[in-house]
Amino acid sequence: MKPLPKPALDARTAYATCISKARPAKTKARLKKLEDQVATAAADYEKAAAAAALHTLDHLKNQPDDGDKNATGNKDLTGCYTSRMARKGSVGRPLYDQLLAAAKGLCPLCGHGYANTIDHNLPKAIYPLLAVAPANLVPACLTCNHAKGDNAPASAAEQTLHPYFDDTTDHAWLAARLTAPPEPGVSFYVHPHPDWPPTLTARVKQHFRTFKLGKLYSAQVGTELAALNDYLRGKPYTAIMDELQHRAASHGSRNTWQAALYRALASTPWYVTSGYLNEWDD
Ligand SMILES: [Zn+2]
Known part of the structure; x- marks a missing residue:
């Protein structure tokens, strides 16, 4: 949002x-x-x-x-x-x-x-x-x-986020999870801030569900990963890690699917070691 x-x-x-x-x-x-x-x-x-x-x-x-x-x-x-x-x-x-x-x-x-x-x-x-x-x-x-x-x-928890009144940009609540090979994949989920009041957590989850953001974002990942995996091919481990960390950091705490994806990739050792060499689901 x-x-x-x-x-x-x-x-x-x-x-x-x-x-x-x-x-x-x-x-x-x-x-x-x-x-x-x-x-x-x-x-x-x-x-x-x-x-x-x-x-x-x-x-x-x-x-x-x-x-x-x-x-x-x-x-x-x-x-x-x-x-x-x-x-x-x-x-x-x-x-x-x-x-x-x-x-x-x-x-x-x-x-x-x-x-x-x-x-x-x-x-x-x-x-x-x-x-x-x-x-x-x-x-x-x-x-x-x-x-x-x-x-x-019908309740406080059912309110989706309102772009004019709600601002959740100070916390990276959108997160991605990688599924390891043999069938590697990416899925998105809500990672609420531990200090958020329960209503805000419920509202962010409601927003994510209502607009089917998990499906929408997963559908974008294939093209991005195909280009990235290609780019990383043949590079040494440290260079790959640097590249992923740089991309993750350049998105800051933003709740875009790209930011969540790069944060997940940079913190998943098996992806950095060899995961990028796999065929990924898209
Ligand atoms: Zn939209």
Whole structure:
């Protein structure tokens, strides 16, 4: 997970922009009446997100009730996102583009995919008041966006990491484990900091599971190792060790699959001795 700065844009301004061209006047007036509720909901959301308590916002669920039992969320508000913010050419689209641009193309949820969608951290179908709240709108790759779907956390432990509110970069929690020959392989897992509170450990594991990061990262390893093994071939033990330690250190404590992979390789004697000569699963 890659942290991103919380958007400077506030929810009231975003909402006011999105509804500014609503027609006819009756629709606009109806939407305008929700502005205070939208702003209050966003303030509650930000407070809860900062306290890692996004499971406590039951009072915002399915609000305001528009009386349509078959609707997904409040149609005025979910429609506000779909038609007035996400739709190309709409009045709110520059805001959408601005939120997306902050990721600079890299999905902050997996740290690997191309971020070309916006994910509602709390789904708009359940929390329509947060449909256009910038702090609830996170750039994501399509795979991560789909993986999360319309799921909302029912407990503190079920909250995935939030790029605007959570920063776990001070600890290398992503780790890789090598399987020794005859069928060498690499798998990824969460290595929590021993001092982390249990909730944070559970959340990081939830994040790892939700976005299927183990599978995603394992799928990248084959190409990387093929090139590396080729490069190491014929080099003396000390040179190989130096190279691996240098690569591991150059990634610092980052939680990228490359950093985890090189940390694992550099600390696995059999890989340095002869493991790089094997055919690796990819
Ligand atoms: Zn992603």
